[in-house]
Amino acid sequence: MPEELPRRRAMEGDCLSCMKYLMFVLNFFIFLGGACLLGLGIWVMVDPTGFREIVAAKPLLFTGVYVLLAMGGLLFLHGFLGCCGAVRENKCLLLLFFLLTLLIFLAELSAAILAFIFRENLTREFFTKELTKRYQGDNDTDVFSATWNSVMITFGCCGVNGPEDFKLASVFRLLTLDSGEVPEACCRREPQSREGVLLSREECLQGKGLFLNKQGCYTVILNTFENYVYLAGALGIGVVAIELFAMIFAMCLFRGIQ
Structure with a gap:
């Protein structure tokens, strides 16, 4: 019996370490994707070769640039909080990451419900x-x-x-x-x-x-x-699954940090 407690703690420590590195890798790719989108949006806005004038003259493109900046900024912040929270084992960052992921998840769920309700408008x-x-x-x-x-x-x-x-x-x-x-x-x-x-x-x-x-x-x-309906559905399910796992990992690390 006395030997089981250290062994159990060691197994828990190994599980937490595995979650920590998985969470870091996942959020590092999210961080890179957000940085690329953010960089692309900023480049379009400040580009001196005249592309900015083309975008400004087209309302749809102009709106699209702001959407690109918003998505890039959100993914950048999301990945940053996840990476830093996992590596530094910082409870505050992990909690912020969890709350941000939860907000994104709820927003996606709301959009899906609204799309179902207003499907007759399509x-x-x-x-x-x-x-x-x-x-x-x-x-x-x-x-x-x-x-x-x-x-x-x-x-x-x-x-x-x-x-x-x-x-x-x-x-x-x-x-x-x-x-x-x-x-x-x-x-x-x-x-x-x-x-x-x-x-x-x-x-x-x-x-x-x-x-x-x-x-x-x-x-x-x-x-x-x-032909892309099933692919979009599969990607949507995959994104939701990743978000759920990310929230579970964040909470496990949060509770496991002493």
Whole structure:
């Protein structure tokens, strides 16, 4: 019996050491990822070669840079707290790491619940209604219109169901008058990207099929991402599992530190 107590303590010490190094390695990669995202965001904001002006002129890109900075900063702080708390065996840092991980976990859980509740808003009818009511053509200062233009150019599609959606788009018809049946974002390009050359702008705007992307974006995007649904689900489950293990390791180390 007297020998069992030291042996048990030694086993507990080995388990804590294993948790400590696993937690350090995991959070070191999180720290590096956050540092890369943060560095990329800062570079875009201060780049003297003119990229900053391009980003500032596009509301979506401008918002994306701030999202990049926020994500990078959060991951950087998260990884730093985890690494330092594990190596230094600091209870305060471990507690902060646990609370931050818990907040991220709760935010992800809330987002999943909201996505499930509002899933009916992701229907074809909903997007069609919003497009016909709010789309303003080539107005890149309007975030909604700029988003749709980027989607249509990137995926080589037009409208939600097809070019016919723009016949009902009241704001678009009012702004363009008789200048075109469809927006320029619906025109075919070579290659099919924002930098691609329009095959024929005039004939496209007149609605001629050879120079116009006829397929609706809803079907194109659905087909594109259908193959990645299970991958995204698996990654989501993996991230949640890692976060749960990280919180368990943090609490075990917290309680094991004398």
